[in-house]
Amino acid sequence: MLNSGTLQHQKDVKETRMIEFLYKDGIEAVPPRRIFNTHLPLRMLPKQVVEKKIKCIQIMRNPKDTCVSYFNHLRDMVAPYNYEGDFTEFTEAFMSEKIPFGPYSTYLQSWKDEVAAAPGLPTLDIYYEDMKIDPLRSIKDVARFLGLASTGKFCEEVGDACSFKKMKKVDQEMKSGLPMKMWADGTGGTFYRKGEIGDWKNWFTVAQSERFDVIWNKKMKDSGFDFTYSPV
Template identity: 30%
Template sequence: MAANYSREGIVYNGLILPFYKPLLENPGARINAIKDLEGRCDDVIITAFPRSGTHWIWEIVHMLLTQNDEYTDKTKESAFLEFVDDLNKVEHIPSPRILNTHVPYGWLPKQHIEKKRKIIHVVRNPKDVFVSYFHFKKNFGLIEEWNEFFKYVIKPTEEILKLAKFLEIDCSDELTEKIADKCGFDKLKNAHCTMKKTESKVEYYRKSEVGDWKNHFTDAQNAEFEELLQSKVDGSSVYKKFYS
């Protein structure tokens, strides 16, 4: 299937993909390679729409799987399936691997799905995602004004325990508290800047404030966004939590 290009990204199979090098070269080849990826029985895949909090969840899962609260010097981009320059590099990641992607369910590794291995799907209020994406693009100088862009609290320990149960990991109360502390937004942001082996200057951690969309959306913009969102997710139970 041929790809088209717009200022927003690479248009492939009806979806807009980011300008990552492997996708620019041949989006179809990379998507097919992801779908055909050979997995391992202990692989975990984190999947989410961009700007939904995958860096945060990736760090928590790493601590749970290693059973300690030490930060890793690796970045999630090293196991980012549509981002790494050579997908074969993920074969050299020691088990258990924490793979991550922004592709939709139908493009995930087929073997992983067929063998019912662990998938963690991160969902964030779409309005907060929208605001986060605005600031992400603003950092790159791709957009300046909110109105221009518009045109075109959980308890951490409880959620960590839910993740541990899903991953079938025994997690002590002490370790749960340590992970919650280390993965607090300010500490995690500082660790990313001081400990990660990366030359990237991209600011992944901005504010992490639930409901920050209210500081950006006007009433008219909120109504317009709601109408669009409902047309896209009508009948889905995933987003009901944001409107209950």
């Protein structure tokens, strides 16, 4: 919306703009300014990202809410990606780094290290929790990073149009079908579940939370990440 200057929602689902799902000609078919999303680490992206100093926005979420979100995501997926265990088993897999696509801690640290090894690569780090707590500030930060002269009023309108509630409604009523079958029949699977800060408290026991803290803090000591775990 910031890029187009309009409040129009896109009908296409995000997978149609995910680099890992596109061939080279599919990327080049998108008119400038091109906006893509990805779950890939920097080292697996096209080398031109670094060579041409493509602007990158890295969005991060606190690991406990990430764990809960990932559990629900995998539980609702079609085989063979669907997870059939309980949440306690999943937290152990999450902490022992035995989850699909690798550990979250390694993913975060690798992005940080690879960006540091690519001097001049323009990057903006945003925490999901900051987007929820103060969306207007986050939107203005993105506009500034992209070099867009968006007014404060327009940024407020973007914030309203992109609230979790609005995005969930758009996903249900407007988005075109996924390019592949992702959700198992009868699960009601969706990318938009709750989107809350601190929902992990409804899932973790006190003992699980304390054990998670010990393991996570040991892995991420001196990493510099500053996550928010509860709503303000």
